[in-house]
Amino acid sequence: MESLIAAKDFSPIEDAETIKNACKGFGTDETALISILANRNEAQRKLVRLAYKEIHHQDLIKQLKSELSGNFERAISHWTMDAAERDATLINEALKKATPDYKVIIEIACTRNSEELLAIKRSYQSLYKHCLEEDVASQTIGDVRKLLVAVISTYKYDGEEFDENVARSEANILHQLIEKKAFNDDEMIRILSTRSKKQLCATFNIIKDLFGTTITKGLSASPKDEYISVLLTTVRCINDSQRYLAKVISHALGDLVNEEQALSRVIVTRAEKDLKEIKDVFAKRNNATIHEIVDRKTWGNYKAFLLALLGKE
Amino acid sequence: MESLIAAKDFSPIEDAETIKNACKGFGTDETALISILANRNEAQRKLVRLAYKEIHHQDLIKQLKSELSGNFERAISHWTMDAAERDATLINEALKKATPDYKVIIEIACTRNSEELLAIKRSYQSLYKHCLEEDVASQTIGDVRKLLVAVISTYKYDGEEFDENVARSEANILHQLIEKKAFNDDEMIRILSTRSKKQLCATFNIIKDLFGTTITKGLSASPKDEYISVLLTTVRCINDSQRYLAKVISHALGDLVNEEQALSRVIVTRAEKDLKEIKDVFAKRNNATIHEIVDRKTWGNYKAFLLALLGKE
Numbered sequence: 374m375e376s377l378i379a380a381k382d383f384s385p386i387e388d389a390e391t392i393k394n395a396c397k398g399f400g401t402d403e404t405a406l407i408s409i410l411a412n413r414n415e416a417q418r419k420l421v422r423l424a425y426k427e428i429h430h431q432d433l434i435k436q437l438k439s440e441l442s443g444n445f446e447r448a449i450s451h452w453t454m455d456a457a458e459r460d461a462t463l464i465n466e467a468l469k470k471a472t473p474d475y476k477v478i479i480e481i482a483c484t485r486n487s488e489e490l491l492a493i494k495r496s497y498q499s500l501y502k503h504c505l506e507e508d509v510a511s512q513t514i515g516d517v518r519k520l521l522v523a524v525i526s527t528y529k530y531d532g533e534e535f536d537e538n539v540a541r542s543e544a545n546i547l548h549q550l551i552e553k554k555a556f557n558d559d560e561m562i563r564i565l566s567t568r569s570k571k572q573l574c575a576t577f578n579i580i581k582d583l584f585g586t587t588i589t590k591g592l593s594a595s596p597k598d599e600y601i602s603v604l605l606t607t608v609r610c611i612n613d614s615q616r617y618l619a620k621v622i623s624h625a626l627g628d629l630v631n632e633e634q635a636l637s638r639v640i641v642t643r644a645e646k647d648l649k650e651i652k653d654v655f656a657k658r659n660n661a662t663i664h665e666i667v668d669r670k671t672w673g674n675y676k677a678f679l680l681a682l683l684g685k686e
Numbered sequence: 687m688e689s690l691i692a693a694k695d696f697s698p699i700e701d702a703e704t705i706k707n708a709c710k711g712f713g714t715d716e717t718a719l720i721s722i723l724a725n726r727n728e729a730q731r732k733l734v735r736l737a738y739k740e741i742h743h744q745d746l747i748k749q750l751k752s753e754l755s756g757n758f759e760r761a762i763s764h765w766t767m768d769a770a771e772r773d774a775t776l777i778n779e780a781l782k783k784a785t786p787d788y789k790v791i792i793e794i795a796c797t798r799n800s801e802e803l804l805a806i807k808r809s810y811q812s813l814y815k816h817c818l819e820e821d822v823a824s825q826t827i828g829d830v831r832k833l834l835v836a837v838i839s840t841y842k843y844d845g846e847e848f849d850e851n852v853a854r855s856e857a858n859i860l861h862q863l864i865e866k867k868a869f870n871d872d873e874m875i876r877i878l879s880t881r882s883k884k885q886l887c888a889t890f891n892i893i894k895d896l897f898g899t900t901i902t903k904g905l906s907a908s909p910k911d912e913y914i915s916v917l918l919t920t921v922r923c924i925n926d927s928q929r930y931l932a933k934v935i936s937h938a939l940g941d942l943v944n945e946e947q948a949l950s951r952v953i954v955t956r957a958e959k960d961l962k963e964i965k966d967v968f969a970k971r972n973n974a975t976i977h978e979i980v981d982r983k984t985w986g987n988y989k990a991f992l993l994a995l996l997g998k999e
Contacts (some may be wrong), residue, residue, distance in 0.1 A: 398821055428736070502847040503843055503847055504840060504841060504843040504880065505841070506840040506842075507842075507880035509875070510876045510880045519872070523839070526836070526840055526841075527817060527819040528841070529814055529819075530820070540998050546826065559832070566823075567835075635690045
């Protein structure tokens with residue numbers, strides 16, 4: 374469930390006016406921006422952005438970028454985009470780093486469903502005039518590339534049907550590959566990148582039943598190189614995305630200097646999806662709520678904005 | 687351009703009646719079936735199939751399959767499906783053979799545009815409750831699998847923009863790989879499977895300009911194993927799909943005992959797309975038209991049906 378509290382009544386034209394006024398002259402009324410944007414759902418924000426363009430002949434995102442700065446600007450700009458554009462932008466940013474941020478790409482590819490991933494690919498092409506696959510493939514190498522490209526390419530089956538026999542046979546294949554430490558074997562990549570979430574969860578459960586250990590434990594036992602770390606992220610995102618995302622938040626809150634972007638990424642991208650469940654998982658596994666720690670460790674408009682997206686405790 | 691001559695006025699209900707009558711009692715009035723179905727475009731056939739289901743509570747394709755047999759049944763059943771369902775079925779049939787018919791899979795993946803390929807993937811999932819990628823990946827192995835899965839997975843950029851510098855750099859990469867006979871190198875597969883058609887054609891042209899030879903000649907010079915043959919098909923389909931398809935027809939007409947399915951596949955799948963251009967290419971490269979050879983070498987209802995789809999000479 375979403376954590377966002379969207380306004381019941383709203384007028385895109387009034388919102389566009391209020392935002393314009395908040396940006397007038399020196400300084401910005403950030404509180405006004407937050408009180409509007411953090412209380413509009415995706416469809417509402419889209420209408421506000423359209424109204425803003427129509428009335429003020431300017432893209433709202435560009436306006437926000439020129440008016441604000443730092444973490445707050447980044448978070449509220451991402452939030453104002455629609456989901457597919459935001460994910461396409463996040464992947465593009467992840468690719469542009471000196472060492473691409475592989476985990477962000479995997480997180481997006483493995484926690485969105487097929488239709489969402491398709492929308493991201495469409496948005497990516499319209500923004501960058503390239504396909505997502507070619508940019509990921511041309512900016513990565515080796516085993517990491519093999520896994521990444523396979524995972525982002527497949528238009529997976531999202532349905533409920535799965536095959537017990539296939540699950541049993543592939544549980545054995547995966548277990549044997551892990552025993553042999555053949556983590557980069559083509560079969561490992563084939564199974565993880567092409568099978569449906571439902572099918573893979575059945576396979577993971579059989580591994581646990583037959584061999585008394587989880588696939589993540591098997592992978593974690595090895596010394597972690599870059600590839601194994603990407604592989605682990607893949608398995609975790611498929612196996613239990615909410616638990617994975619709660620961990621990302623937990624890790625980010627423990628190291629805000631380096632990981633702040635991960636914190637706002639997960640809050641911004643999941644606020645209209647399953648942030649409520651992620652908050653519950655977090656609370657069960659930590660001695661505090663996300664709310665409490667964000668309240669204690671962040672400040673200013675950035676804090677106000679994140680708390681608004683986190684919704685009620 | 688399409689070769690098909692579609693009826694201007696038609697009634698789906700009348701068509702459904704005529705087809706039902708043609709199938710009544712012993713024997714079938716194949717001429718009636720051809721005169722209707724071979725003169726309806728995709729949207730019209732869809733309506734006829736819907737009307738047939740509504741009135742006679744039976745799927746038209748199943749009716750045709752139970753009524754007819756051999757080449758003619760296969761061709762007219764495929765024709766009556768919509769394009770995405772037909773391509774999904776063709777790929778599934780190709781995969782089920784003792785040795786999968788890789789060339790059919792490549793032909794479909796590389797001559798359809800991104801939206802068409804996406805529609806095929808959707809249709810495949812709805813027919814088989816699997817994704818296309820997982821079936822291709824689980825039923826192939828080695829280098830052939832690497833190339834096939836990469837080619838069918840990517841949601842390619844279909845736009846007009848391409849990058850001269852990338853084309854130059856990748857022309858060099860491809861040329862060097864061919865010189866070294868490193869045909870299965872990851873870079874070869876990356877470039878062919880992720881770059882847009884426009885980008886790849888620019889790259890192929892630079893290879894010709896810089897090195898005075900085409901990429902297909904470079905590949906053909908090697909002894910043809912299964913992988914190289916799939917690789918060549920990929921390059922040919924991307925480089926000039928109409929020329930490739932004209933060659934498939936020419937090859938099939940020369941060996942109808944073994945290749946009849948290729949003949950009807952190309953005619954059926956391209957009749958509403960670019961069969962006119964394929965016929966022109968064929969006529970320029972052979973001493974006869976497709977029409978003439980089909981007329982001479984095939985017979986009966988099958989011949990009548992193919993000639994109807996081929997349209998005017």
